[in-house]
Amino acid sequence: MADRLYTSSDADEVLSALRFETKLEKATLARIAFTLSLVKEGAGVAPSTSFSGGEMKRPTFIGEDEAFIRSLIVYIYGRRDFSEDAFFSNRSVIKNHIDSGAALMARMFQESGRSGEALIRRLVDEVEFSGRREQLGSGLDIFIGRTLLQRKDLIMELNNTAVHANSHLAIMGMPGVGKTQFLLKLLTDIRVQSNYQTNFIYFDYKGDVVDNARFLELARVQPFRLLQGGQSLPVNPFILPAYDEQTINVSAREKAESFASINSKLGVVQKGALTEAIRAAYAKRAATATPYPDFPDVLELAALAYEADGKKDDSLIEVLRDLSDFELFWRHGSEGAPIDRVSNRTLLIDLHAMPVLKELVAYLVIERLYKEMATLPDSPVTEGRRTIRTILVIDEAHNYLSQRNIFLERIIREGRSKGVVVFFASQSPNDYQQKFFNFQELLEFAYIFKCDGVAAGSVQGILGCSAKTAKDLQTEIARLEPWQVIARSQEKTEEFVKFTAEAFFKSYA
Structure with a gap:
């Protein structure tokens, strides 16, 4: 029976940083990460192949809650039981969920403005919302x-x-x-x-x-x-429920109409140019792990199209440049996912x-x-x-x-x-x-x-x-x-x- 496991180096770095920011012990943060991943990723969590992080001893992590933790895992995975190695070891579901949950917490920390207090509030909201997701109507x-x-x-x-x-x-x-x-x-x-x-x-x-x-x-x-x-x-305003050609085309046209309804200077020609630039931006990202563009993508492709047609910059390029330069929305290269x-x-x-x-x-x-x-x-x-x-x-x-x-x-x-x-x-x-x-x-x-x-x-x-x-x-x-x-x-x-x-x-x- 394994009495310890080793987290990934990335997970260890996250837990160490959050310990400083939240004043919580690493074992407590590891249990939070495990639970968060168990809820978010479930049985589909990716196996962790890195063991170069910090040591996590079984008594420190499990404490007196082994029966409870086993019950959670059995319920989520729909299995009757797990072997000792599958339960707690370097190849176990607990390790996989600690490493996965640490990555989720790192993203939440970024989204919370890198504030430990805001992260804890966010975690509380996540627990309350998931536990009361469709709570039968209380009066307001x-x-x-x-x-x-x-x-x-x-x-x-x-x-x-x-x-x-x-x-x-x-x-x-x-x-x-x-x-x-x-x-x-x-x-x-x-x-x-x-x-x-x-x-x-x-x-x-x-x-x-x-x-x-x-x-x-x-x-x-x-x-x-x-x-x-x-x-x-x-x-990211360009995230869609699906990335087939029809969904992308409809979304591109809707965004062009949105821009024109706000800015009266955008006419039929600019709406068409924006629609094509958005379509091209999706095509640029199609083969990547993040198949949605950002405003710098759209600006780049719109400007290239204008240059190819010998057109001068106009109100459309000005709006796209502002959206890109002001960095109002998430963009590729940002810390954390949208x-x-x-x-x-x-x-x-x-x-x-x-x-x-x-x-x-x-x-x-x-x-x-x-x-x-x-x-x-x-x-x-x-x-x-x-x-x-x-x-x-x-x-x-x-x-x-x-x-x-x-x-x-x-x-x-x-x-x-x-x-x-x-x-x-x-x-x-x-x-x-x-x-x-x-x-x-x-x-x-x-x-x-x-x-x-x-x-x-x-x-x-x-x-x-x-x-x-x-x-x-x-x-x-x-x-x-x-x-x-x-x-x-x-x-x-x-x-x-x-x-x-x-x-x-x-x-x-």
């Missing part, structure tokens, strides 16, 4: 504030399908009236009440959220500060330092989220409560709603059954009156803070009230005090309710 009943006169508590039943057609939400108001604090309170409540099962992707346009350390801590958010300190998103899914992560994407491309970055992430959403099974519903998987949060949405985003529209239309929800924060109800898409009719929850110049038709569309009531509310909305909100009434006998919103800093002082 959020305290939002008290009515002005009666001081009655108001509760938002976010995922109650018996009451609400969907869970899409909008918060509207001028700067400084409390809408961001209200939004942070809602998001933190949702994270806590769902035991961190419900995730969100937050586009921070102003940069006033990313520095709220209390919110990041309580909501367990991973921030990405673009164009600050060389930080980029570990997301994250496999965005729909099971809680991310805060800080865009405020970007002089251009804010909407395009958001567009590409939204496209990725939609394509992941489309592959998901329907979200479970139990006792009228639908499990919400993730929330897409778009701050300063008035800068974005006028852009034709087909993937955002599809998420709003199709997200209900998948448990994917959209939260908007903008400056006025007027922002949701778009000719190409009726956002108003698909917003189940709408909260209006103080706004100037609100059209009566917008108020009527948002609240679902009568034309007379909407006209009367125009003046009242302009005179609201900070934290005062007008919303749809939960009572059938009333067209609206006026209340004082609860703030994040009050709830989580």
